[in-house]
Amino acid sequence: xxxxxxxxxxxxxxxxxxxxxxxxxxxxxxxxxxxxxxxxxxxxxxxxxxxxxxxxxxxxxxxxxxxxxxxxxxxxxxxxxxxxxxxxxxxxxxxxxxxxxxxxxxxxxxxxxxxxxxxxxxxxxxxxxxxxxxxxxxxxxxxxxxxxxxxxxxxxxxxxxxxxxxxxxxxxxxxxxxxxxxxxxxxxxxxxxxxxxxxxxxxxxxxxxxxxxxxxxxxxxxxxxxxxxxxxxxxxxxxxxxxxxxxxxxxxxxxxxxxxxxxxxxxxxxxxxxxxxxxxxxxxxxxxxxxxxxxxxxxxxxxxxxxxxxxxxxxxxxx
Amino acid sequence: xxxxxxxxxxxxxxxxxxxxxxxxxxxxxxxxxxxxxxxxxxxxxxxxxxxxxxxxxxxxxxxxxxxxxxxxxxxxxxxxxxxxxxxxxxxxxxxxxxxxxxxxxxxxxxxxxxxxxxxxxxxxxxxxxxxxxxxxxxxxxxxxxxxxxxxxxxxxxxxxxxxxxxxxxxxxxxxxxxxxxxxxxxxxxxxxxxxxxxxxxxxxxxxxxxxxxxxxxxxxxxxxxxxxxxxxxxxxxxxxxxxxxxxxxxxxxxxxxxxxxxxxxxxxxxxxxxxx
Numbered sequence: 401x402x403x404x405x406x407x408x409x410x411x412x413x414x415x416x417x418x419x420x421x422x423x424x425x426x427x428x429x430x431x432x433x434x435x436x437x438x439x440x441x442x443x444x445x446x447x448x449x450x451x452x453x454x455x456x457x458x459x460x461x462x463x464x465x466x467x468x469x470x471x472x473x474x475x476x477x478x479x480x481x482x483x484x485x486x487x488x489x490x491x492x493x494x495x496x497x498x499x500x501x502x503x504x505x506x507x508x509x510x511x512x513x514x515x516x517x518x519x520x521x522x523x524x525x526x527x528x529x530x531x532x533x534x535x536x537x538x539x540x541x542x543x544x545x546x547x548x549x550x551x552x553x554x555x556x557x558x559x560x561x562x563x564x565x566x567x568x569x570x571x572x573x574x575x576x577x578x579x580x581x582x583x584x585x586x587x588x589x590x591x592x593x594x595x596x597x598x599x600x601x602x603x604x605x606x607x608x609x610x611x612x613x614x615x616x617x618x619x620x621x622x623x624x625x626x627x628x629x630x631x632x633x634x635x636x637x638x639x640x641x642x643x644x645x646x647x648x649x650x651x652x653x654x655x656x657x658x659x660x661x662x663x664x665x666x667x668x669x670x671x672x673x674x675x676x677x678x679x680x681x682x683x684x685x686x687x688x689x690x691x692x693x694x695x696x697x698x699x700x701x702x703x704x705x706x707x708x709x710x711x712x713x714x715x716x717x718x719x
Numbered sequence: 720x721x722x723x724x725x726x727x728x729x730x731x732x733x734x735x736x737x738x739x740x741x742x743x744x745x746x747x748x749x750x751x752x753x754x755x756x757x758x759x760x761x762x763x764x765x766x767x768x769x770x771x772x773x774x775x776x777x778x779x780x781x782x783x784x785x786x787x788x789x790x791x792x793x794x795x796x797x798x799x800x801x802x803x804x805x806x807x808x809x810x811x812x813x814x815x816x817x818x819x820x821x822x823x824x825x826x827x828x829x830x831x832x833x834x835x836x837x838x839x840x841x842x843x844x845x846x847x848x849x850x851x852x853x854x855x856x857x858x859x860x861x862x863x864x865x866x867x868x869x870x871x872x873x874x875x876x877x878x879x880x881x882x883x884x885x886x887x888x889x890x891x892x893x894x895x896x897x898x899x900x901x902x903x904x905x906x907x908x909x910x911x912x913x914x915x916x917x918x919x920x921x922x923x924x925x926x927x928x929x930x931x932x933x934x935x936x937x938x939x940x941x942x943x944x945x946x947x948x949x950x951x952x953x954x955x956x957x958x959x960x961x962x963x964x965x966x967x968x969x970x971x972x973x974x975x976x977x978x979x980x981x982x983x984x985x986x987x988x989x990x991x992x993x994x995x
Contacts, residue, residue: 420876454957575851581841582850583864590826590837597824599808600786600817601900602841606807611847 408577413539419566421460432558438670439565440623445650447575447619453656455612456592461518464525467623467639468495474545474634484548495621496614522641526560529636541635549628549634554672561630577659642684650693655701664703739764739908739939745794747780754780767940768848768948771975772960778943782910786818789809812841815907819897827886831877834885835868838900891922909937916947927953928960
């Protein structure tokens, strides 16, 4: 195994043991709830980081994909009685085709048109959720989503969902890692730095950009489905454009282009609004401020910065 | 120095002797400027064909048309008998025609080995699903990509720098990384756009030797270059472009004695051999 592979394995084992150990101490449903939301954010941000950090394209519509996953799962299982697990897959497929529809025209253009298109998409999603109120419940939300069942047993408690959500998040991290350390991952990083050189080396630049965008949307959709079954009630506000900004902030705070970055971003920023709930009205300003500060002073993000510091320290000691 | 053990690293295919690349009637217009005007060009699959000409003659434009970077207004580009015009760039690379860039295009944040491994994209095929789930096929292919790329680093004397970010290398070494990336997939032909521009004499010497080595291993080379000493020394055929047209074509000796060519180089105020 390569040195990098060992490092990932070590990090992953540490994380997995932390995930396994935390519920031993934390039994309070409120804290478990916060941890579960962190897990869902990790899931989305790991996917988003593949798009932002590796391929170099920003999406401001991932809360929209998150919402599409949540509402499809909610409505199809709640109103129409579909099987929750199958619906989750169906929602992921539908989200993938939406991403395909957005990605094909915009990612073929040079420049960051994806930001504009996804911004528009997220606003459209919000409008639909608010206006189709006999289907979605409108501004007050959609209720009556059945719980997920595993082997005939319903998952209801925060504790049960903890395992499902974090299990999914860990699997998603491994999958993303596999992708990064393959020819596809190298191709994505290459097209980020120089699309021309990547294409000349045989990387199908446009197709890769569209595919990684779809992949990240599917991650968000799965997170949305889990969210819907976890809470049992969903409201449009959870999936608006500000949520998208939050997700991008998590990605950038943690560090673009490192898988662990997304994880740390979600871990740091998710509890923030809970700690600062008396600042609730200023939440979006605070997130915007964090984004600005990071981009100006730590463009490589927390994990990137830490890696550089450790690297420098290590080199100084060796001299 | 590339030893005997690495002499066959680049191509293990038998040598072929027909015009692998045939460009016909290539024309490109940028607004009021006729960048290429009915250019014909044929390049042999095991020779070095150099394209020279004053600045603005259309050399890079021709390379860009052939490699699919932009589409000419008219003409045809045939490679191994297949039409290239209209094909996406990555397909052209997969067909065995790769290139380097005049303005260096290494991936600065990736290490040297990874840079070269990207070049193997043209000769490998595992896509998203196979990579996400790390199927056995991927592991096997990754191993092949890695071994082949390491051989290439060895050939280009870059092994000691394999894990450095490519952006930290000297200019000359970055040029080598680009060459290695273009050759790692065992192409039939490679387009080199000014591979020695900005290099000192020793580095030029090294690159010149490596280009000769590439040719010996049966890979066709199309060389766009301003360094006349190098062009005249290593080329089998020289094509002179001027204002978007082919002005002359022949062996280096014929070109050096062609009065038209001497006139445009000397008459243009540029000294033959020093125009860069």
